[in-house]
Amino acid sequence: xxxxxxxxxxxxxxxxxxxxxxxxxxxxxxxxxxxxxxxxxxxxxxxxxxxxxxxxxxxxxxxxxxxxxxxxxxxxxxxxxxxxxxxxxxxxxxxxxxxxxxxxxxxxxxxxxxxxxxxxxxxxxxxxxxxxxxxxxxxxxxxxxxxxxxxxxxxxxxxxxxxxxxxxxxxxxxxxxxxxxxxxxxxxxxxxxxxxxxxxxxxxxxxxxxxxxxxxxxxxxxxxxxxxxxxxxxxxxxxxxxxxxxxxxxxxxxxxxxxxxxxxxxxxxxxxxxxxxx
Ligand code: ATR
Numbered sequence: 701x702x703x704x705x706x707x708x709x710x711x712x713x714x715x716x717x718x719x720x721x722x723x724x725x726x727x728x729x730x731x732x733x734x735x736x737x738x739x740x741x742x743x744x745x746x747x748x749x750x751x752x753x754x755x756x757x758x759x760x761x762x763x764x765x766x767x768x769x770x771x772x773x774x775x776x777x778x779x780x781x782x783x784x785x786x787x788x789x790x791x792x793x794x795x796x797x798x799x800x801x802x803x804x805x806x807x808x809x810x811x812x813x814x815x816x817x818x819x820x821x822x823x824x825x826x827x828x829x830x831x832x833x834x835x836x837x838x839x840x841x842x843x844x845x846x847x848x849x850x851x852x853x854x855x856x857x858x859x860x861x862x863x864x865x866x867x868x869x870x871x872x873x874x875x876x877x878x879x880x881x882x883x884x885x886x887x888x889x890x891x892x893x894x895x896x897x898x899x900x901x902x903x904x905x906x907x908x909x910x911x912x913x914x915x916x917x918x919x920x921x922x923x924x925x926x927x928x929x930x931x932x933x934x935x936x937x938x939x940x941x942x943x944x945x946x947x948x949x950x951x952x953x954x955x956x957x958x959x960x961x962x963x964x965x966x967x968x969x970x971x972x973x974x975x976x977x978x
Contacts, residue, residue, distance in 0.1 A: 709737070710740075710762060712742065713764055717741040725951075780802040785804055788808060792805055792807050792958070806954040820945075829894045836897075854883070906932065956969060
């Protein structure tokens with residue numbers, strides 16, 4: 701990688717950011733297209749967020765991904781928000797267009813494409829979504845726009861999930877049921893389970909958001925977590941012969957759309973998959 705006075709800077713802001721595979725994905729693709737740019741990570745604490753975003757303009761950083769815990773709070777510092785990002789209430793990609801900061805959400809497309817890459821469909825499915833944070837919101841909008849049959853949300857903080865469900869029921873013609881996480885065992889009519897919490901992520905990889913009994917009721921289990929590759933939740937699915945998928949392809953696909961927004965180019969997903977799996 702050649703860095704000189706014309707090199708354009710991209711990056712990720714979040715806290716923490718050290719686990720991210722985004723630098724690998726974007727730097728590989730910059731090299732592939734021979735684009736004189738680099739992508740790095742910035743560990744930004746919540747109290748530094750405003751200054752960090754203002755700094756994008758003053759330093760001329762061309763594009764930024766945003767991750768936990770800033771996806772929602774960053775919105776108030778931006779000049780333009782896409783319709784999708786507005787609906788989701790979260791931004792994960794910023795373009796600095798000559799000093800105008802524009803916010804987008806590519807998690808939404810990342811999720812949809814990762815589902816279809818696995819030959820699954822959302823239409824007419826009965827979905828159990830675990831979580832009510834930023835990732836869950838992007839997934840919920842994808843579910844709402846893709847004619848699922850029913851949505852049930854489980855969350856530790858049940859009030860947070862209720863607020864989310866009410867907003868969505870207003871925006872879309874949907875009925876969403878909400879339960880506290882500890883009521884998981886009581887649920888029936890589960891077809892597809894989607895975990896959008898951080899429960900089971902390294903270093904807490906011995907945990908699962910729901911028990912094996914709940915997993916047994918499903919036909920497909922999706923975990924947004926990709927580190928570890930196979931969470932306890934997915935291991936429950938595997939040993940009960942239930943189809944499952946981790947969040948690896950969602951990350952690749954959200955990066956694919958961020959890269960396209962910044963450069964106008966479609967990176968080679970297969971090349972990226974192979975490189976990262978190595
Ligand atoms: P992200 O943007 O990755 O979705 P987030 O907005 O912080 O991150 O949301 C994290 C999700 O994981 C939330 O649904 C959170 O539950 P609460 O809304 O009750 O906080 C869930 N979560 C995190 N740690 C958890 C734990 N130990 N047990 C249960 N749920 C947990």
